[in-house]
Amino acid sequence: MNATKDDIARMLLESNIKPSYSRIKVMEYLLKNRNHPTADEMYSHLVKELPTLSKTTVYNTMDILIKSKLAQLISIEDHEARYDADMAPHGHFKCEECKMVSDFPIDMDIINSEALADYLVKEKHVYVKGICSNCMINNKQ
Amino acid sequence: MNATKDDIARMLLESNIKPSYSRIKVMEYLLKNRNHPTADEMYSHLVKELPTLSKTTVYNTMDILIKSKLAQLISIEDHEARYDADMAPHGHFKCEECKMVSDFPIDMDIINSEALADYLVKEKHVYVKGICSNCMINNKQ
């Protein structure tokens, strides 16, 4: 769970990605922050300790990580791409109140319609919108 | 299935939406074109017979329809909001090749994790990405 920079460099190399400093930092951020950050959130945090970082590099790096299946893109709302380094199957819940995106376990095998029989299925995504328990309690006051 | 303008006007009125000409045309388009159009696609087609239409009106109308549960927003890719007048539960498949979005049947009740027990669930979405059967055949040439 607590990957060192060396672990991350090895991880990238295994996917034939050159482990540059920026790429390691971006991947490290994504591994440590499981809150499905946007590109902008990643950039804002990382630029503090890596002042030369550009947002383009964040986007470039995420594209590379996604192509190599080291991360996934989650699209719940238009105009808000979020990233997730957890590649194990799971669903996403977005709270309409506090905007937080959380994970929940789900068996993706149940998503299997006969209508898709002749299709090549590459990715399955499940997302749920609503109000999280925290916000439910706060609303009642 | 083939709703007349009057049917649509009645439909809107039942949801307390004033059935203006633009709103009827937008709803009519969405009911007739089940291919999950973007706001831009709707605008481009409708402006031909309704030259004064503005894109803002399409967005405004869609916001109203969604709030009244007469349509839903589907978000598969970032930067591409699509709309669907089919409110019955179903999943969406997007072909990475031809970009077409199609429906497939799915029982949404299976999406029900204990982790969501204390949450207020308002919407459940399932989407799948891959290659459709048509494109699979074409690719083999």
Added chain:
DNA sequence: TTTAATATTACAATGATTACAAATATATAT
């Protein structure tokens, strides 16, 4: 028909993302 309320329009503003070319860094061969 006049008035008031609501809807629509046109245009500007925003914000996320992408394109691109220059600059920098890294790796390879000599």
Added chain:
DNA sequence: ATATATATTTGTAATCATTGTAATATTAAA
């Protein structure tokens, strides 16, 4: 170690979808 080639990063500008706003038009009510 130096020169060369290659890959990476950067900064800026361009693009594109969406939203905000104020003026105008339409509709509904009196």
